[in-house]
Amino acid sequence: MNETKTEALSSPWSGGVSPFAMGSKKLGMWLFIISDALTFTVLLVSYSYLRFANPDWPRPFPFFNAITFSTLMTVVLLASSLTMVMAVAAANRGLRDTAVKWILATMLGGALFVGLHLTERMHLIEEGVRPFSNPWGPPLFGAAFFGITGMHMTHVAIGVIYLGIVSLGFGRGKFSPEDVEVSGLYWHFVDLVWMFVFPLIYLMSVKH
Amino acid sequence: MVTHESGAVHAHAAPTGFIWKYIFSTDHKIIGIQYILLALVSAFVGMFLSVLMRIHLVWPNAKLPFIAGGVMTPEQYLALLTMHGSIMVFMVLTTAPQSGFGNYFLPIQIGAADMAFPVINMLSFWITFLSLLVMLAAFFVVGGAPISGWTAYPPLSALGEIAGPGQGAGQTLWVIGVAIFCGASLMGALNFITTTIDLRTKGMSLMRMPLTVWAWFLTAILGLLAFGVLLAACILLLLDRTAMTSFFIPGGLVITDQQVAHKGGSTLLWQHLFWFFGHPEVYIAILPGMGVTSHMLSTFARKPVFGYRAMVYAMCSIGFLGFCVWGHHMFVSGMSPYSALAFSLLTMSIGVPSAIKTFNWLGTLWGGQIRFTTAMLFALGFVSLFVSGGLSGLFLAQPAIDLYFHDTYFVVGHFHLIMGVAAIFGMFSALFFWFPKMFGRHLNEPLGKLHFWITFIGVYAIFMPMHYLGMAGHPRRYSDLSGANFLGPLMPVQRFISIAAFLTIAVQFIFLINFLWSLKFGKKAEKNPWEATTLEWTIPSPPPHDNFAGVEPVIYRAAYEYAQPGAVEDYVPQHLAPEQVARAR
Structure with a gap:
């Protein structure tokens, strides 16, 4: 074959991570995010489909206090994304202690979000909302609410633990700045999912 | 421990001690063998279930072992059918095809010392093993195994005990088992993709990768996109079963005189959701x-693969189209005829890349100096089964014809030929080819050929008549x-199928031996x-623990350089530099 003579050693491929220039850990996290995004997509599409299929779907959330409360949750979560950006930036500049502080701030934001969310759930349960029934009509309202927000809250809780491990490892010099960045990818992804959950579950259910 | 520049663990010291070396090993080769053994055991379990079913079909009053009460009830038959499908x-x-052989040979074929994430690799095997145990546990709980088929259609699968025996704890275990399996498969897929992208050795550009690596790489992408969807569906089904939600249960159902409380x-x-996973799953298998x-x-015809690039592009387009055709499993579900038309056209368009592959296989054989080893025979068998099973797919792709065929044996014959037996032939071919590399000894060739011929004739004798049964409305x-x-006159055909199945399954013990x-005791294998x-x-x-003994190989040429003009041997390995070839000349 002529191809072999011309191509012999002139192949641009030199092994390693180029030309994609992405480390395995970061690539692995992106791939996880793709598959997890599909899982959330299925949950949200199923919810949307069932909502269309049930014309009497309730819109029970009053602007004050339910929407304002969930907006507060959103602000807390988004703020924790900002602190995560600061953590990654500090880690990349080699400021180990600063990075750890920003990660701890991010964990605090995540924990606060989970706490607020649990408070809100307790409130709804007191009102009589269950996965299989609620005071306002189609039982699927409770199922979708608890199922989807529960799935997201689990991701936030796992993220807080994950960040805890990263902050310990990075603080002791065992983890690299790339590890911080990879954990940041996960954290931003979880925030991004909330930016779909918030309008679809909360804002579209605001009381007239 | 040497850390690769990409951050992945690239080579690690060989572990000592039986447990870390053979049980919780992070060596991709051991994990590959573990997966192959898991598949082998599962295959024999699945075959045993099919034997029980085939006996009952032909001799309905026969007393059977392992069946409570001796004579099989319709529910027990459905439980066996469900577990046969799910396990297989x-x-x-x-x-076996992906996590088994892929695990073992993908890193070696791209010149890597291991997978990108060895620990995730180990976890993914043990989680798969756990899911097998959970699934098999369904046999031993009250009510037994579920009866809703491997597709687990609701409301049958969602309602719990009132829907029938096995729909209580058995079905719950099934759903949990499948969900766990999704997690393990996602971990595997992520690992395969990262390994292929990041750990290729110097000179191994994409278009120089062996087609096996391309296949495993694309299969991993399909797995990554499909199993996340099934995982979400399983979570919703599990909620329906355990938290009394109603995602998959419409209102107004009355089951065995009981009004069901679910609605909406x-x-x-x-x-x-299931078929959005389920159709790509067919390509994950094949x-x-x-x-x-x-x-x-290519190896046994001593010729380069005919149309290498076309083969790569055909596999890519089969993978892509595989995500656009799930609706052809639902023609009888009452979907809009316009949707059915779109799904039908997309489905038939998969015939184009499939035909490209088939003709390129024939083109590779054309004019070659064919060596009929057992591995080659099984590969030729794969081509034959792929064509036979694929052509009936074109019938089923048409809604008007599928309406008649959908619930008949025609479909059983079709998917067993293409998804079941063809994929199994691919695995046999891989095993006969790579066994010497994996264990240092050859499989016995005469026994292998005997096994091949009886299996090849046997599977056609089993599954071809099923098409006729289907046409007759069975x-x-x-x-x-x-x-x-009306089924009376078809009974002799069923009897023929059962006997053919018993013989074919008996022959598999030749393979096992x-x-x-x-x-x-096999013949010692050279390099x-x-x-x-x-x-x-x-x-x-x-191969040694870290494959290349710490020396990264360099690649100088494409994967299949057989019968090259000027070369002394009729093959030029990928790692041979041009000056080495010249010296040989």
Whole structure:
């Protein structure tokens, strides 16, 4: 074959991570995010489909206090994304202690979000909302609410633990700045999912 | 421990001690063998279930072992059918071709010392093993195994005990088992993709990768996109079963005189989600077989793969189209005829890349100096089964014809030929080819050929008549045929199929004996017994712990350079530099 003579050693491929220039850990996290995004997509599409299929779907959330409360949750979560950006930036500049502080701030934001969310759930349960029934009509309202927000809250809780491990490892010099960045990818992804959950579950259910 | 520049662990010291070396090993080669053994055991379990079903179909009053009460009830038949399908699809067809052979040979063929994430690799095997145990546990709980088929359509699968025996704890275990399996498969897929992208050695550009690597890479992408969807569907189904939600259960159902409290859900939603996973799953099972077949035909016809690039693009387009056609499993679900038309056209368009592959396989054979080893015979068998099973797919792709065929044996014949047997032939071919590399000894060739010929004729004798049964209107999933008069004349055909099945399954023990005997007494294998070109044949058989003993190989040429003009040998391995070839000349 002529191809072999011309191509012999002139192949641009030199092994390693180029030309994609992405480390395995970061690539692995992106791939996880793709598959997890599909899982959330299925949950949200199923919810949307069932909502269309049930014309009497309730819109029970009053602007004050339910929407304002969930907006507060959103602000807390988004703020924790900002602190995560600061953590990654500090880690990349080699400021180990600063990075750890920003990660701890991010964990605090995540924990606060989970706490607020649990408070809100307790409130709804007191009102009589269950996965299989609620005071306002189609039982699927409770199922979708608890199922989807529960799935997201689990991701936030796992993220807080994950960040805890990263902050310990990075603080002791065992983890690299790339590890911080990879954990940041996960954290931003979880925030991004909330930016779909918030309008679809909360804002579209605001009381007239 | 050496850390690769990409951050992945690249080489690690060989572990000592039995447990870390053979049980919780992070060596991709050990994990590959573990997956193959898991698939082998599962395959025999699945075959045993099918034997019980085939006996009952033909001799409905026969007393059977392992069946409570002796004579099989219709529900027990459905439980066997469900578990046969689930075990074969998840534990055999998804594990052996991809996680088994892929694990063992993908890193070696791209010149890497291990997978990108060895620990995740180990976890993914043990989680798969856990899911097999959970699934098999369904046999031993109150009510037994579920009866809703491997597709687990609601409301049957969602309602719990009132829907029938096995729909209580058994079905719950099934759903949990499948969900766990999804997690393990996602971990595997992520690992395969990262390894292929990041750990290729110097000179191994994409278009120089062996077609097996392309197949495993694309299968991993399909797995990454499909299993996340099934995972979400399983979570919703599990909520329906345990938290009394109604995602998949519509209102107003009355089951065995009981009004069901659920309302508002949709059974079609499950079908959409399941088949969005389920159709790509077919390609997850068969793509590695396609890669292996291309590899064998080129190696044993002593010719480069005809149209290498076309083969790559065909596999890519089959993978892509595989995500656009899930609706053809739902033609009888009452979907809009316009949707059915779109799904039908897309489905038939898969015939184009499939035909490209088939003609390129024939083109690879054309004018070659064919060596009829057992591995080659199984690869040729794959081509034959792929064509036979694929052509009936074109019938089923048309809604008007599918309406008649959908619940008949025609479908059973179709998917067993293409998804079941063709993929299994790909695995046999891979095993006969790579056994010398994996264990340092050859499988016995005469026994292998005997096994091949009887199996090849046997599977056609089993599944071809099923197409005729389907055309005659024989419904599938029926456990007792004696009640319907119109099925009477078809009974001899069923009897023929059963006897053919018993013979074919009996012959698999020849293979099992060959496998066990050859491990210890087989002919010793050299480094490169097949005179092949890819990297796994440049290292000892079996390979050392870190594959290339710390030296990264350099690649100078494409994967299949057989019968090159000017070269002394009729093959030029990928790692041979041009000056080395010249010196040989």
